[in-house]
Amino acid sequence: MRDTLVLNASFEPLSTVTLNRAVVLVLQDKAVVEQSHPELRVRAAAVDLPMPRVIRLCRYVRVPFRRHAPWSRRGVLVRDQHRCAYCGKRATTVDHVVPRAQGGRDTWLNTVASCAEDNHRKADRTPDEAGMPLLREPFVPSPADAMLLALGVGGREALPEWLGSTA
Numbered sequence: 001m002r003d004t005l006v007l008n009a010s011f012e013p014l015s016t017v018t019l020n021r022a023v024v025l026v027l028q029d030k031a032v033v034e035q036s037h038p039e040l041r042v043r044a045a046a047v048d049l050p051m052p053r054v055i056r057l058c059r060y061v062r063v064p065f066r067r068h069a070p071w072s073r074r075g076v077l078v079r080d081q082h083r084c085a086y087c088g089k090r091a092t093t094v095d096h097v098v099p100r101a102q103g104g105r106d107t108w109l110n111t112v113a114s115c116a117e118d119n120h121r122k123a124d125r126t127p128d129e130a131g132m133p134l135l136r137e138p139f140v141p142s143p144a145d146a147m148l149l150a151l152g153v154g155g156r157e158a159l160p161e162w163l164g165s166t167a
């Protein structure tokens with residue numbers, strides 16, 4: 001799949017995103033198409049627009065981190081959009097997937113946002129041991145993720161269903 005270059009409102013290149021994500025940003029009026037593939041169009045459901053090669057954000061965003069983001073509790077909550085990895089409700093705490101008591105570390109891949117109740121219930125157990133499967137896998141946020149979070153357009157799962165077919 002072709003990636004689309006994203007420019008900040010100041011024309012500074014920020015990162016690349018998937019075509020689907022670029023289309024969503026344009027449809028949500030968060031970005032405008034600066035350059036498109038001359039012959040290609042995106043057609044899905046009610047959408048028909050030139051396939052973007054470069055888009056530019058309509059407003060300037062300050063990206064919280066650009067490259068390898070250092071792990072932080074706050075970063076985990078932002079990455080998971082303050083949603084509990086176990087029940088989907090509002091999360092205020094960070095849970096270690098493999099608990100620290102079992103050698104689990106403070107890393108992006110071993111930590112998820114969790115509501116206080118689930119964090120307490122899971123205690124010093126893995127999701128398997130506790131019978132509490134993760135609703136989504138933790139990931140190391142990329143510069144593109146950081147930009148999308150700064151734009152408030154959600155994590156990797158938040159693509160509209162009708163775009164799934166063009167993926």
Ligand SMILES: [Zn+2]
Nearest residue numbers: 084087115118
């Ligand atoms: Zn929960």
